[in-house]
Amino acid sequence: MDFDVIFGNGLRAAIGPEAAIFALLAIGLNLHWGYTGLLNLGQVGFMLVGAYGLAITVATWGWSMWLGIPVGLLAAAALALVLGIPTLRLRADYFAITTIAVAEILRLVVRSRPAQGLTGGAFGLQGIAEPFYDINPIPRGTYGFGVVTFSENRLWVMLVTWVLVLLCTGLLVLLTSSPWGRVLRSIREDEDAARSLGKNVVAFKMQALIIGGMIGGLAGVMFAIRASSANAESYRSTVTFFAYTILILGGAATRLGPIIGAFIFWFVISGVESFLRQADGEGWLPGFLQGTEAVGAVTFILVGLALALLIVFRPQGIFGNRNELRLEA
Amino acid sequence: MQQSRLGSVLILLAVALLWPTVGSAVGGDEPETPTTTTGAAGVQAYEGTLTEAGEPVEGVTIRVETLEGEEVGAVESGADGRWNVPITVPGRYRVTIDTDTLPDGVDLTDADATTFETDVFPGRPTVVLFALGEAVGTGGPNDLERLAQSTTNGLKFGLIIAMAAIGLSLIFATTGLINFAHGELVTLGAVIAWFLNARGPRWPLVIAGLLSVAICGLFGGVLERTVWRPLRARQVGLFQLFVITIGLSLIIRHVLLIWFGGQRRGYLDYRIQTQWELGPVSITPRDLAIMALSALILVGVATILQRTRMGKATRAVADNVDLSEASGIDVQRVILVVWIAGAALAAIGGIFLGAIESVDWQMGTRLLLLMFAAVILGGLGTAYGAMVGGIIVGLVTEISTIWAPSALKLVFALGAMVLALLVRPQGILGRAERIG
Amino acid sequence: MTATPLVEARDLVAGYVPGVDILRGCTLELHDGEIVGVIGPNGAGKSTLIKAMFGLLAARSGTVHFRGEDITFSTPHRLVAKGIGYVPQVANVFPTLTVNENLEMGTYLRPREFRKRVEAVDALFPRIGERRKQRAGSLSGGERQMLAMARALMMDPQVLFLDEPSAGLSPVFQDQVFDRVREINAGGVAIVMVEQNARRCLEIADRGYVLDQGRNAHTGGGRDLLHDPKVIELYLGTLAQAD
Numbered sequence A: 001m002d003f004d005v006i007f008g009n010g011l012r013a014a015i016g017p018e019a020a021i022f023a024l025l026a027i028g029l030n031l032h033w034g035y036t037g038l039l040n041l042g043q044v045g046f047m048l049v050g051a052y053g054l055a056i057t058v059a060t061w062g063w064s065m066w067l068g069i070p071v072g073l074l075a076a077a078a079l080a081l082v083l084g085i086p087t088l089r090l091r092a093d094y095f096a097i098t099t100i101a102v103a104e105i106l107r108l109v110v111r112s113r114p115a116q117g118l119t120g121g122a123f124g125l126q127g128i129a130e131p132f133y134d135i136n137p138i139p140r141g142t143y144g145f146g147v148v149t150f151s152e153n154r155l156w157v158m159l160v161t162w163v164l165v166l167l168c169t170g171l172l173v174l175l176t177s178s179p180w181g182r183v184l185r186s187i188r189e190d191e192d193a194a195r196s197l198g199k200n201v202v203a204f205k206m207q208a209l210i211i212g213g214m215i216g217g218l219a220g221v222m223f224a225i226r227a228s229s230a231n232a233e234s235y236r237s238t239v240t241f242f243a244y245t246i247l248i249l250g251g252a253a254t255r256l257g258p259i260i261g262a263f264i265f266w267f268v269i270s271g272v273e274s275f276l277r278q279a280d281g282e283g284w285l286p287g288f289l290q291g292t293e294a295v296g297a298v299t300f301i302l303v304g305l306a307l308a309l310l311i312v313f314r315p316q317g318i319f320g321n322r323n324e325l326r327l328e329a
Numbered sequence B: 001m002q003q004s005r006l007g008s009v010l011i012l013l014a015v016a017l018l019w020p021t022v023g024s025a026v027g028g029d030e031p032e033t034p035t036t037t038t039g040a041a042g043v044q045a046y047e048g049t050l051t052e053a054g055e056p057v058e059g060v061t062i063r064v065e066t067l068e069g070e071e072v073g074a075v076e077s078g079a080d081g082r083w084n085v086p087i088t089v090p091g092r093y094r095v096t097i098d099t100d101t102l103p104d105g106v107d108l109t110d111a112d113a114t115t116f117e118t119d120v121f122p123g124r125p126t127v128v129l130f131a132l133g134e135a136v137g138t139g140g141p142n143d144l145e146r147l148a149q150s151t152t153n154g155l156k157f158g159l160i161i162a163m164a165a166i167g168l169s170l171i172f173a174t175t176g177l178i179n180f181a182h183g184e185l186v187t188l189g190a191v192i193a194w195f196l197n198a199r200g201p202r203w204p205l206v207i208a209g210l211l212s213v214a215i216c217g218l219f220g221g222v223l224e225r226t227v228w229r230p231l232r233a234r235q236v237g238l239f240q241l242f243v244i245t246i247g248l249s250l251i252i253r254h255v256l257l258i259w260f261g262g263q264r265r266g267y268l269d270y271r272i273q274t275q276w277e278l279g280p281v282s283i284t285p286r287d288l289a290i291m292a293l294s295a296l297i298l299v300g301v302a303t304i305l306q307r308t309r310m311g312k313a314t315r316a317v318a319d320n321v322d323l324s325e326a327s328g329i330d331v332q333r334v335i336l337v338v339w340i341a342g343a344a345l346a347a348i349g350g351i352f353l354g355a356i357e358s359v360d361w362q363m364g365t366r367l368l369l370l371m372f373a374a375v376i377l378g379g380l381g382t383a384y385g386a387m388v389g390g391i392i393v394g395l396v397t398e399i400s401t402i403w404a405p406s407a408l409k410l411v412f413a414l415g416a417m418v419l420a421l422l423v424r425p426q427g428i429l430g431r432a433e434r435i436g
Numbered sequence C: 001m002t003a004t005p006l007v008e009a010r011d012l013v014a015g016y017v018p019g020v021d022i023l024r025g026c027t028l029e030l031h032d033g034e035i036v037g038v039i040g041p042n043g044a045g046k047s048t049l050i051k052a053m054f055g056l057l058a059a060r061s062g063t064v065h066f067r068g069e070d071i072t073f074s075t076p077h078r079l080v081a082k083g084i085g086y087v088p089q090v091a092n093v094f095p096t097l098t099v100n101e102n103l104e105m106g107t108y109l110r111p112r113e114f115r116k117r118v119e120a121v122d123a124l125f126p127r128i129g130e131r132r133k134q135r136a137g138s139l140s141g142g143e144r145q146m147l148a149m150a151r152a153l154m155m156d157p158q159v160l161f162l163d164e165p166s167a168g169l170s171p172v173f174q175d176q177v178f179d180r181v182r183e184i185n186a187g188g189v190a191i192v193m194v195e196q197n198a199r200r201c202l203e204i205a206d207r208g209y210v211l212d213q214g215r216n217a218h219t220g221g222g223r224d225l226l227h228d229p230k231v232i233e234l235y236l237g238t239l240a241q242a243d
Helices: A003-014 A017-035 A043-060 A065-087 A092-111 A113-119 A130-134 A152-176 A179-189 A191-196 A201-227 A237-250 A257-281 A292-313 B002-021 B143-175 B182-197 B205-233 B238-260 B285-307 B309-319 B321-326 B331-356 B363-378 B383-403 B406-423 C046-054 C076-082 C099-106 C111-124 C126-130 C141-153 C171-186 C198-204 C222-227 C229-235
Strands: A142-145 A148-151 B045-049 B061-066 B071-076 B082-086 B091-097 B106-108 B115-120 B125-127 B132-134 B276-278 B281-283 C007-014 C023-030 C035-039 C061-066 C084-087 C159-163 C190-194 C207-212 C215-221
Touching: A003 A017, A003 A148, A003 A257, A017 A043, A017 A152, A017 A179, A017 A201, A017 A237, A017 A257, A043 A065, A043 A092, A043 A113, A043 A201, A043 A237, A065 A092, A065 A130, A065 A201, A065 B406, A092 A113, A092 A237, A092 B363, A092 B406, A113 B406, A130 A152, A142 A152, A148 A152, A152 A179, A152 A201, A152 A257, A179 A191, A179 A201, A191 A201, A237 A257, A237 A292, A237 B238, A257 A292, A292 B238, B045 B061, B045 B115, B061 B082, B071 B082, B115 B125, B143 B182, B143 B205, B143 B281, B143 B285, B143 B309, B143 B331, B143 B363, B143 B383, B182 B205, B182 B238, B182 B331, B182 B363, B205 B238, B205 B331, B238 B363, B281 B285, B285 B309, B285 B331, B285 B383, B309 B321, B309 B331, B309 B383, B309 C099, B321 B331, B321 C076, B321 C084, B331 B363, B363 B383, B363 B406, B383 B406, C007 C046, C023 C035, C023 C046, C023 C190, C035 C046, C035 C171, C035 C198, C046 C061, C046 C084, C046 C159, C046 C190, C076 C084, C084 C141, C099 C111, C099 C141, C111 C126, C111 C141, C111 C171, C126 C141, C141 C159, C141 C171, C171 C190, C171 C198, C198 C222, C207 C222, C207 C229, C215 C222, C215 C229, C222 C229
Parallel strands: B045 B125, C023 C215, C035 C190, C035 C207, C084 C159, C159 C190
Antiparallel strands: A142 A148, B045 B082, B061 B071, B061 B091, B091 B115, B106 B132, B276 B281, C007 C023, C007 C061, C207 C215
16 A cells, blocks of 8 residues: 555645636635525536537637637626526525526537537537647646656646636635625625615626636636547536535635635545555455446545535535525525 | 434445445346347347348348447348347447438338437347338328327326426425435335346346335435434534435445446346337337336325325425424424335336336436426425426427437426426426425 | 413523524413413514424523423424414415315314314304315415414314414404404413504403513503503504503
């Protein structure tokens, strides 16, 4: 049992591009749910729309990737509008179910045969991120130590995404400490009270939905760039639940919650996976837990357990304040 | 209070860890009861015979590809009209006839039925029938026949959804909890029945099914007593409970993945069926029996709710929990009954679905959104709403295939739900107060 | 009056949100055959008091006794079996159940007494008797109030807790409500009645409790409180119309 390797694998994932992408998703959710109380269970839909906005622009329409990125972000904003106009007046759990349904509808449509001409159907779209890697200033090579190594491309994506994470975190700090942010909080606490003070509650919610959705779209854009492709399979509802786990873990309605949550989440998940794989190699695992499929499944089981235990015993996460939480649906 | 915390955690851990010891399917062996017609016994394959007016049709290409579009095999029909495509990995594939290779004057009787999406099970061939005949003018069943067929299919599917969704609706009505793990209760019923039928004791499906329903009902009751009730007593918020159901859904689903494996499998009984032609509609006797049973069960549930003391108490608690307490109803006991019955009904739905299609670890998860759609369309919080909504969802899903590509049929059902939420959020039978 | 009260609440503290107490130490006694009125401004804790007494709300401190037995933490449905009935202010009928089924829920614990009780209750509330097959949700406000009280009476309780029975009703129905309350009491049922309509409540009450900000403010005979200048001051206009 090589604990250096386990720790290294954990660290590698925790600072890697996937962690950063999920941090972006969680930042968007932080604005939605943490600060405004919007139970958006369809964040992966914004991710999908951002990714496919970019992918379709490049692979189907043949335009530049630099055009594709704003297209992806605008598509996410458009989704927020289309989703929000009819549904923001619904009660919290109805809104939640609608968001999850819409995200799933998007995934099914994008994956379907009839859409193949536009989205590549079940095969998805490939070859969309060359320009990004072309401008990679990092010289060819592997960087890092021990197991924690990255190719120059992976390092480039990582750096860019984490910079985006910092920028979005800064944006959220600005927004939420502004008067606008205070109104969001008051809406989260008591919508009726906010309304009676003359605030156009729906407008504020819509603004939060759009901004948080665009951040989710940005996550999708970076996800597509990292994989240089877009495939509907990657945009299932479990992604949203992972993002929520990350947000709750780090602390909803906190500044650093999404970043710390993403770091810890990926560290633990990869560390455990690495541990299990080694245990499998050493023959420690009982028969039914052998093989990569089973190891992956155990990971999901742990996430489910973590989510359930977290929300009961420490819903405010690591940094959060229990009083800030709006726990009743 | 400390004990109930510990209890909840222990139960979750136990569920996650102890189950796989009860039989395992990862790397397990397959049942050796193939019922083959042609082809090597014990090898899975797609096969069939092409004939036209009694004469074999030779030289027609049949292609098999994965659902992602990857071609897996292609053969030409032989002089006897037979064709056989061996498959290495059991699962669901698309079998397509290449109409370009049909001889002149010979066409499919249903010009649209060029492709079948169907499962092939380990060790057994699956027969695929391409019906050939003289090219018929506009060809194929007319619109009325298609409507009748898809209505029947929709009803079949809808009755199952209705049954499984009753628990979802009543759990919400009596405790306010949105049970995101309800799909897993469906899968659980199907999987446990599979282990009792195709493995282990190899009991007939009816026995295996009944036992599975009992086990699942018990499981629902245990969940309520060891997890939900203590948490409610601690005044844990509904949102937190909802998140727990999400976690539970992930846990149960992946425990089943480990235990059952990732591929689709079928029950041993009622596999080979010939279709009956009832007027414009074709249906297997198995499916017809399932439809009849589902309808019977729904009527039974309705009768219990309307006529029995416990049923009326359930409706009362669904209406108003405090008032029910004030009437002397033991609300906690009603909730327990709701969980047991709801889980049992979901299990029945899973077994029926497994018999009609196949059993796999995600079958209930795929059903979850449809169940939500059913409950919302029909009216959240009433059992009758779930019944009506379920049937509507089934019908919308299947009838939509007449005009729209079948890949999008779930989209229509979900779309109907979103529409309902916007236009009449309380659903058909629900009451307006519950909404905004 | 007997020495041991039928129902006794002592220093009850309760609330809905953790950390916020609505009731801050309230005391109330109900004796056999009495009508006790509970009045006070909005937010004084009147409804909270009887909910805490009935067990629908957990008491954070204090005790409740029924015939000397400690029922502070008993679940409400057990109290129904012991002979205590409760009529909430809002949501006081089962809307999707028929009138008849609502009444059936009243005798849930003793279904065999349904026939007998239904006749007795019919006599008190004839309007309800006419509408047995109707869904309770389609009844008018006043009819619902009658049905709510009828349901509670089906168990032939010794004690009845009423939460603002006349709230939101037209004056005609309000008259009916107060008449019924008197009739029910005449039949031997002791009643605790929370009311917004302080005047009419105190008119029929044997004794009254005035609550303010979760505590007992004034206690006394019904008529006495009606003329007490401090109580009148608490209510400004309403009681001033009394005489």
